[in-house]
Amino acid sequence: MSLSALWGLVQTALELGLTCSLTVLALFLSYSMLNVCDLSTDGCFTLGATVGAVVAIAGHPYLSVPAAMAAGILSGFITAVLQTRMGIDSLLAGIIVNTGLYSINIAVMGKSSQLNMNKTETVFTKLKALLDGTPLAGEYELIIELIAVAAVVVFLALFLRTRLGLAIRATGDNPDMVRSSSINPIFTTTVGLCVANAFTGLSGCLLAQSQKSVDINIGSSMVTIALASLLIGRTFFGKGSIARRAVGVVLGSIIFRLVYTIALRFNMPAFMLKLVSSVIVIIAIAGPYFQSQLPTIRRRLAGTGKGAD
Amino acid sequence: MLTLRNITKTFNPGTVNEKTALTGVDLHLEKGDFVTIIGANGAGKSTLFNAIAGSFLPDTGSITLDGKDVTFQPEYMRAKSIGRLFQDPMRGSAPGMTIEENLALAAGGGGWLSHVSKAEKSAFRDKLALLNMGLEDRMRQPVGLLSGGQRQALTLLMATMVPPKLLLLDEHTAALDPGTAEKVLALTQDIVRDNGLTCMMITHNMSSALELGNRTLMMDAGRILLDLKEDQRKGLTVDDLLRMFKENVGKALDNDRMLLS
Numbered sequence: 126m127s128l129s130a131l132w133g134l135v136q137t138a139l140e141l142g143l144t145c146s147l148t149v150l151a152l153f154l155s156y157s158m159l160n161v162c163d164l165s166t167d168g169c170f171t172l173g174a175t176v177g178a179v180v181a182i183a184g185h186p187y188l189s190v191p192a193a194m195a196a197g198i199l200s201g202f203i204t205a206v207l208q209t210r211m212g213i214d215s216l217l218a219g220i221i222v223n224t225g226l227y228s229i230n231i232a233v234m235g236k237s238s239q240l241n242m243n244k245t246e247t248v249f250t251k252l253k254a255l256l257d258g259t260p261l262a263g264e265y266e267l268i269i270e271l272i273a274v275a276a277v278v279v280f281l282a283l284f285l286r287t288r289l290g291l292a293i294r295a296t297g298d299n300p301d302m303v304r305s306s307s308i309n310p311i312f313t314t315t316v317g318l319c320v321a322n323a324f325t326g327l328s329g330c331l332l333a334q335s336q337k338s339v340d341i342n343i344g345s346s347m348v349t350i351a352l353a354s355l356l357i358g359r360t361f362f363g364k365g366s367i368a369r370r371a372v373g374v375v376l377g378s379i380i381f382r383l384v385y386t387i388a389l390r391f392n393m394p395a396f397m398l399k400l401v402s403s404v405i406v407i408i409a410i411a412g413p414y415f416q417s418q419l420p421t422i423r424r425r426l427a428g429t430g431k432g433a434d
Numbered sequence: 435m436l437t438l439r440n441i442t443k444t445f446n447p448g449t450v451n452e453k454t455a456l457t458g459v460d461l462h463l464e465k466g467d468f469v470t471i472i473g474a475n476g477a478g479k480s481t482l483f484n485a486i487a488g489s490f491l492p493d494t495g496s497i498t499l500d501g502k503d504v505t506f507q508p509e510y511m512r513a514k515s516i517g518r519l520f521q522d523p524m525r526g527s528a529p530g531m532t533i534e535e536n537l538a539l540a541a542g543g544g545g546w547l548s549h550v551s552k553a554e555k556s557a558f559r560d561k562l563a564l565l566n567m568g569l570e571d572r573m574r575q576p577v578g579l580l581s582g583g584q585r586q587a588l589t590l591l592m593a594t595m596v597p598p599k600l601l602l603l604d605e606h607t608a609a610l611d612p613g614t615a616e617k618v619l620a621l622t623q624d625i626v627r628d629n630g631l632t633c634m635m636i637t638h639n640m641s642s643a644l645e646l647g648n649r650t651l652m653m654d655a656g657r658i659l660l661d662l663k664e665d666q667r668k669g670l671t672v673d674d675l676l677r678m679f680k681e682n683v684g685k686a687l688d689n690d691r692m693l694l695s
Contacts, residue, residue, distance in 0.1 A: 288544060298529060302525060307513040
C-alpha cells in the first residue's frame with residue numbers, strides 16, 4: 126500500500142472519529158458526569174443532521190450549525206422533562222423521545238427518508254472555496270471538525286468547573302447529597318441534557334454535511350458506538366482533570382475509528398461495525414465488574430472439592 | 435426561630451404497613467438554641483428532621499423558619515437555610531470530585547457560571563486547616579480517598595460554610611470510631627459556638643445529650659415526651675432520664691444502641 130493511500134485511510138478515520146467524538150463528548154457530559162444514559166442520542170443525532178441539512182438546502186450554510194444545535198437542545202429538554210417532571214424512568218424517557226424523533230425527522234426532511242446535498246452550500250464547501258489554492262485545500266473537512274471538537278472540549282473544560290458545572294457533576298456523583306442540598310437536581314439534569322444534546326445535534330449536522338447527504342438511519346446505533354469510544358477513552362485517559370479526560374474521550378473516538386478502518390482493510394465486512402461496538406461496550410463495562418468479583422471467584426474455585434465445614 | 439405546629443405524618447396509610455411516625459408535634463426553638471434529641475428506635479427522631487428539612491410534606495400542621503412559613507417549600511430551597519449531616523459519612527460529599535470542588539459547591543455565592551476565585555481557595559485552605567487533619571494539603575484530591583471521619587468533618591465544614599439558620603445533626607458521629615467521633619463532636623461544638631448557630635442533634639449517647647447544648651428532647655412513638663430546658667436539665671443524670679422515660683411511657687427505654695456511659 127502506498128503512503129498516500131495509507132494517509133487517505135488515516136484521514137478518513139480521523140474525520141469520522143472527530144465528527145463522532147462530538148457525540149462522545151455529549152455522552153461524556155450525560156453519561157460520565159450526570160450519570161444518565163441518554164438513549165435519545167440516535168434520534169437526536171439524526172435530528173441534528175436533518176435540521177442542519179434542511180437549513181443548508183434552504184440557503185443558510187452558517188445558520189445550519191446553530192439550528193442543528195438548537196434542535197438538539199430542544200430534544201434534550203424534552204428528554205429531561207419526561208424524566209424529571211413526569212416520573213418516567215430515564216432510560217425509558219430516552220427511548221420514547223428516540224421513537225418520536227423518527228417521525229419528526231422524516232417530517233423535517235419533507236416526508237422523505239433522505240436528502241441530497243450534492244449542490245448545496247455547506248460550511249464545508251464554504252471553507253473549501255476559501256482554502257482553494259492554499260496547501261491546506263485538501264484538509265478543509267479536518268479543519269472544520271478540529272475547530273468544532275476543540276471548541277466543545279474547551280467549553281466543557283471551562284463549564285464543568287463553574288458552579289453550575291460542579292452542581293451537574295455532583296448530581297451524577299452523589300444524588301443523595303444533592304437531594305438534601307440547595308442544588309435542585311431537576312434544574313441540573315435539565316441543563317446537562319440540553320447542553321449534551323446540543324453537541325449530539327452538532328455532531329449529526331457535521332456528519333451529514335461532510336458526506337453531502339442525510340438519510341433517516343444516519344444516527345442508528347450512534348449511542349452504542351459513542352459509548353464504545355467513551356469507554357476506550359476512559360480506559361486510557363480516565364484519570365486527571367476534566368480537560369484531560371475530555372481530550373481522552375476524543376482520542377478514544379479516533380482510536381475506535383482507526384481500529385475499525387484497519388479491520389476493514391483486513392477484509393472485515395462493514396456490517397460488523399455494530400457488533401464490534403456492542404462487544405467493546407460489553408467488555409469495557411463487564412471487565413471491571415469481573416475484576417471486582419475476582420476474589421469471590423478465586424475463593425469459590427479454591428473451596429470446591431475440599432468440602433464445606 | 436423555628437416553630438412546628440401540630441405536625442403529623444403517617445407513612446403507607448391504609449395498608450398493613452401503616453406507620454404513624456409523627457403525631458401532633460409542637461415545638462418552638464429560640465435563636466441560638468442547641469437541642470439534643472434522644473429516643474428509642476423508631477421514635478420519630480429522623481422523621482422529625484425530614485419534616486423540618488422538607489423531605490416530605492407533613493399530613494397536617496405548619497413549619498415556620500425564621501418568621502417565614504416554609505411548609506410547602508421544596509427541600510432544595512429550604513436547604514439554603516438548613517445545614518444537615520447524616521449518620522452515613524458518605525452521604526454528604528461527592529466522592530468523584532476534589533475537596534476543593536466540594537467546598538466550592540457548599541460555599542455557593544457568585545453566579546452559576548462563575549469560577550472559584552483564588553481568594554476563595556485560600557479561604558477554603560484556612561477553614562480546612564482548622565480541622566487539623568492535613569486536608570488543606572490535599573485539596574486537589576478526590577473526596578473518595580478520605581476516611582469516614584475525614585469525610586464527616588469535611589461535610590460538617592461544608593454544611594456550615596455559609597452559616598445556616600438551623601443545623602440538623604442526625605447521629606452524625608455514630609458511624610465513626612470513638613476517637614474520631616470525639617474529634618468531630620468537638621469540632622461541631624466549636625463551629626456551633628463560633629457561629630452562634632441554632633442546632634438540633636439526635637444522639638444515642640444519653641450522657642452527651644445531657645452535657646451538650648441547652649435543651650434536651652425525649653421522643654417516643656412520634657411524640658415529644660419530655661422537653662427539658664436549661665434549669666430543668668441541670669443536675670440530671672442518665673438514671674434520672676431513664677426513670678422519667680419509664681414513668682411517662684410505662685415501659686423501659688429500649689434503644690439497643692443507646693449508650694449509658
